[in-house]
Amino acid sequence: MENQVRIPVRTLAEYVYKSGSIVSGFRTTSSFTEGSRIHREVQKTYSEHDQSEVFLKTEIKYEGLIFNIEGRCDGLLVNGDSTTIDEIKSTSLNLDLIDEETNLAHWAQAECYGYMYMKDQNLDIINIQLTYVQKTSGDIKRFIRTRTYGELKKVMMNMVSAFAPYARLRLENELKRDQSIKELKFPFDQYRIGQRQLAGSVYKTIQEGKTIFANAPTGIGKTISTIFPSVKAIGEGHLRKLFYLTAKTTTRQTAEEAFSQLFANGLHMKVVSITAKDKVCFTEQGICNNEHCEFADGYYDRINEAVLDILHNENTLDRLCIEKYAYKHSVCPFEFSLDLAYAADTVICDYNYIFDPKVSLKRLIDDHKKETVLLVDEAHNLVDRGREMFSSTLEKAPFLQLKREYRGRSKGIYEITKQVNDYFINIRKQAEPSKTVEFKEPLGEFNQLVLEFIDHAEKELLRESPGNSDVLLEAYFAAQNWQRISKLFDERFILYAEVGRNEVKLKQFCLDPSYLIKYAGKNFKSRIYFSATLSPIGYYMDMLGGEKEDYVLGIPSPFSSKQSQIKIQSLSTRFKDRDDSIKPIVKTLSETIEEKPGNYLIFFPSYLYLNSVLEEWNHGNPGIPTIVQGAGMTDVQREEFLESFKPGRSGSLVGFAVLGGVFSEGVDLKGDRLNGVIVVGVGLPQIGFERDLIKQHFSLTGKNGYDYAYVYPGMNKVLQAGGRLIRSEKDTGTIVLIDDRYLQHKYQNLLPDIWKGYTIF
Template structure:
């Protein structure tokens, strides 16, 4: 039936009964959870006739909509002669802070289950119990109520009638959306070479519930070729939602443009973009509590109205749109975008909302995931981003400062901070005179100290925030993340400490994120990892959690060798040879732009190398306009830099930039906006402690550790930088690769086919 609205008990209860303000991040972290371990421990105490995890379901017809509400109640207690619905909640807060009315959502969930049970049984009353469990101590606190059949019927009608306007809006939107999708044609006159193949690969991946790794060249239109078949799958009922995941703002904008293009051709879809909190915060302070922010104060009292308003009026829920409605309804724009993500047909956001255990959208139920596709753009970036997401560091200096701050204020926080600081001192002495020390296994004693610290910090923070609480809150979050990562720690991790004078940093470093990436995505309907530079494919498939049965697509380039002139200058750019290389690099740049004036980007492996060449270039280049990438450029500075590259420029413009930086991928300078790219070096990451740990790990697992740690990530930067040049079938230009290693077989095998017909600069 088309008019069926299926909703889990928890989602219905939260929609109607969530109220109040966004609290400080601390209160969010210490909120009630549904920890399965604690649930099982409570359920083990049930009597013989009691039943755990009881599936309950009800159908209610309301205003021509058929509501199917279902869920699992934690316990059905039958042993004492009465019938009791038991709802279990665990919390890290002390139970003295929990009272009967701490969270109306919990009672609402339990009463939903009670109503469902009474529907199926000839009973007039039923008991309801909330069981709260303190996660650390195991202490239990219970509250009980008795409800009659008529009370529960009235309660359910209140829930349904409150939820119905939203449900009706979603239902009517779905009808118009699906009709628009059925009419939608590919939004260009024809497919480019390779686009149809990529679109077909993505569609089959969705149809089969598979994982796809697609290497598709820059310039063919990967974004529309992945989104369009996903949209079609929604119209056919195969999917309900699309997540378009990116690493950078530029690729998020490309995703927005693709959906807007289809909207111009008749598509009616709700598409939300999640922008980072620090960029959209109206107060620019990021303090999410009613004391500091009027948009957090009473947020949950206003959010349902804001969602109904924006979804009833808009389709493209990008940053300006969300900010407009957030301001109108006085709600936090960041939290607003997260709430909209659960309602939208498509979500454009950073990788971390799916893959990062600290950030992920946890209210996505498995049932929703089974109807959702992940489109992971520029997927090569997810390898190192994954390492960052699944790693955790903790610093001595914070506990030393907390020890000083809380000496007279809180004995528990003082002692806990002192114990951790003392442990760091012990590590420092153990390492002397070395600056690093690698541990062969998890330090359980340290993890226990961190756990104790979080307990004491929680109790202190629950008293309220003051001038000294900011450090305690930040350190608490670091400690929570440490404990979260410690549960993932296995042989794919390594634990090490870095010592710099009195400071000690301990880090759980994820060497191989592949398993965790695969686990984060496994409950979704399908996953498509795509990039112009998934090369070598075996490496990226391995590092992104691929398996033998996954699909692989190689899309040939639609461009010809005649479009770019490639040259290699066999010059050593290794660290100890860089001084000698400066003059030849400047000479090559000068000769190139004199013979072919135009707009050029020259990429360097580091700012230091860039500045050394820039110094000589500035003395010899005369009046040739030159612009330079600065470190930490904001969006406006980045835009100003790119705006200098215009096809109408008279003469030559040279841009100095860093390989792997904001200008070496994700930018689109078509036609004569860019006439040449020069890449200095082979992009290898700087030799360092962590990279060597990665190298040794993969060598131990039977792979080429040096290639995994250095060569493949480095050459990916080169391919991305060179890919800025040819963006369409009419683009032409020059690519110069400066390094003698480009003449070695290993490096040549990693170059695109179109680059292999090169000349050599003597």
């Protein structure tokens, strides 16, 4: 029924009663795993007549709405004629700091369960108990109240009435949304070649709740071809929500533009974009507490009104829109965007909000995931991003600094940091004269020290002492991440130490992220992995957790091989030959531009190589405008770089850039804005310790370790860079591949079919 509102007990209680300020610098809530363990420990003390994890639900009618409220109460305690609802909360706070009024949402949650049980059992009176457990000491503090059925019914009706405006707005928006989707047409007069096939495959995958790996070429319009069928699936009841996941700002903007086209065609839908905290912070300091930031101070007292306001008036909840309403209601724009993510129909955000265990959207409950699709754009990027997310590093230096800072100040911090620092020193002694040490097993003793450091650091940070340094907070977060990853550590990881003269770095390095990527996405209804360079498909299915029953789609390029002239220069760009290659590369670039003047991008495997060729190029071609990608460019500098590629230029422009950088993928220089791409090398990652670990790991599992560690990731960068050239049926241009390995069978097989009609330079 259209007026049905499904809501978990906790969501209802927190919406109505959560108050106060954001404290993002240090959060005292236990992890879900730790909280679950503490719950079980308390529940073990219950008598044989008591019950734990009791499912309760009720239906409440209010002003034309029907609220279906449900949840599991931690404890149902029965002693003769007396019944008690027990709500267990774990905390890092000192129990002396907790009283009956510390958190009204906790009482509200317990009272919801009390009302539902009384209604089911026709009880007149019940006890409501809050059980707080100090997670470090295990100490317990309880509060208990006795409530009548009439009192709890009044509490429930007050909560429902407070939630009703939000629920009604959501229902009204969903009704408008579904009606608009029924009438929504594809935003272009006709589908491009391959576009209808991709859209149909995405829809079928969602309908069947499956996973698809789609290798779809640049230029067919992948973004709209995945978004449009997903939106249609929402309108037809197959989905409630979609996440569009990106690796870079440029692809996020493409998704926003696709929704703008649908809005212009009549779509009514709430689409929120999450922008990184450091980019939207109004204070530019990122310190979220009531002392440093007026937008964090009292945030939860104002957020409901802000959410209602923006949802009532806007569909496109992008960065500018969120900042406008955040100023209006004096709320933190980043936290505002996270709260809107739970209310919106579509969320456009970075991969890490779904896959990274440090920052994922924790309030996405499994029931909602089952009605949500993940659209993973440029999915080839998720392999290395996954490795980063599931790896963790701890270094010696912060612990040595903390040992010195807290000596005579905090016995606990001083002693535990001394022990951690001593452990690092022992590793350094073991490593001499080697610079790296691999460990066959996790370091149990070290992991225990890290746990003890976390406990001591929490206690110190809770004191809110003005003398607490940023180093303590940073070390605390690093230690938490270490502990989090240590629980995931298995044969897909390796533990190693990197030792310098004064520094020791320990790293839990994820060699194969496939299992954890698959696990992070498993509870969602459907997963759509797509890219123009998901090739070889077997490698990417393997690395992204694919299974035999998953769908695989390969769409041939809609463009003619006549649109691009492909040339290969048989020249060694291997590290040992790079000095000798500089002049031939410059000669090739000069001859190419002389033959066909225009705008060119030339990509290098490293900044060092780029700068070496640039010096020679500038020496011989002072009259040709040349722009260079710099390390750490700002968004404005990147935009200026791209805007330099103007159509109809009378002369030529050369842009020097790096493979795998911001300009080698997700950049759309249509028509005459780009006339040629030159790729130096085959893109192989620099030979190094970690890449060799990846090679060894996959070799031991029966795969070609060198290809997995070097060749496939490298050639992906080449294909992405070359893909910048032909973006539509009218584009033409030249691609020059400079490396003798392009003539080898292995590399030939990895080239797109439309590149295989090459000539040798």
